[in-house]
Amino acid sequence: MPHLGSRARVVFAASWLGGQIALVVSAPMRPDHIFGFRMFPEASTMEIHLSREVGGGEVPVPRGEWTARDRAGQTRSWSWNDRVRDSVIGRLDTRVFASYGVSAQLARLQRALDDVADHVPDDTQTVRFVAKVEYWKNGGERSTATLRSHARVVR
């Protein structure tokens, strides 16, 4: 390992401490507050219900499993967990602990919705995925949020 001289030590330390402080101070600007060392930030729970937008309406996707016609006109099955394995947003229709807080999990869920929308190219019916989320921030009153994936081109 290289030996740092006196000046290099000061420059490295100033850069390191400055970088760490910048990461901590800017943590609120990131939805999941990563690099912020916010230990046990919340004790919130959430329950995610998935549905699909098809044609003119919304169809529930119980347990994250759905069937739709593929390009060949055959009926095929898909599962949310084919793509989403996370222990929080991978568990649908059940109340789970929202690790790192509700905002972190909603940000992840939004990404996951878009990811799934991008990875079921053979589904010719689903226009977009919709997640209706009930959450209880720190055991408080029930709140809700609705997240939508980007629209898919359905042919």
Next chain:
Amino acid sequence: MESALRRWRDEIGDAYALGATRVVLGVLLFANGLRAARELQDGYFGDVFHWPLLPESWVPSITVYKLIVAAQVLLAALVVAGYRARPALFASAVTGAYVLACDRLQFHHNRWALFCISLLLSLSPCDRSFYVTPDRVAPRVAPLWASRLAQAQLTIIYLASGGSKLLDADWRSGQVIFERMRLYSHAAVDSGVPQAVVDAFAQPDVASALAKLAIATELFLAFGIWGRTRVFALWWGVWFHLTIEATSRVEGFTWLTLGVYFLFATPDVRARKLFFDSSRWRGKLIARLVFFSDWLARFEVKPWAPDAVRKGHTVVVVRRDGSLATGIGALAMVARATPLFFALWAPLQFLASFTRGGETSSKN
């Protein structure tokens, strides 16, 4: 300010304790590598939904990722063994941070803290003790600036954690702790915490008091681990982290923190002496216990032939300043300087304060 900066930059000292911290980091890195290998058996994160901080094209293929995980396990073994330990520690930190950057779903504060501390310690002379085979003969008295920076990292962690709680109304009121207790009381019971204790703590008023205590503790530890309050702060911190370990899942964060605490030991070795009466089984037992638990080489352990001064005492501890401690005072000194018994230090010191002056401390 300038003189303090110069002192930090130019400080040299015995790097023995840094080796102990390095071993703790190595074990935690090894466990981290094994966890990643286990998770690989369920599938590669890059094949399913992940959220990279880096451009997607920088996320490794499964083959490369397998090599990274294998390298992480191997590097961690080198860190523990003390062979090419500093490059191995540096590479562990860089690959670990890279994997976190490839998927922020895998981000946990304890992992990020582990990689930060590992990188900083890799810049310190942490390879001069606790090694299987030395790479090269290097003096153990060496610059400590990087290990001081690792200590400063701990201050940042405490400050960030305590500060964010202080600014959060739900945290200040105790609502977060109360809800965590409600949700996870069963886990605490499963960990061995008595049900009655869990029930007692799962009250709103108690949770409110605990929240304030936790915030005050983190903010106190941020600065208290430096200077005159250092020993008490470290003792308080040990119990703080052990309590969290018993009641929550924090991966290796407890052991990481306690390992970093080693860096706060005064950078010297065998500056204290422990004399024991080898004609008594108690003396031999205490000497043996100290010998095996003195991981930071605080004591020179020696038998003595009882003389007029030491007569009647099983052990006598000679402190740095030359003062003597016997009886409970000696046990308190042993606890203060040995990681394994450090949690007992304050109560023993408190008890020792009730013993007669000559028994606990007498000048040479």
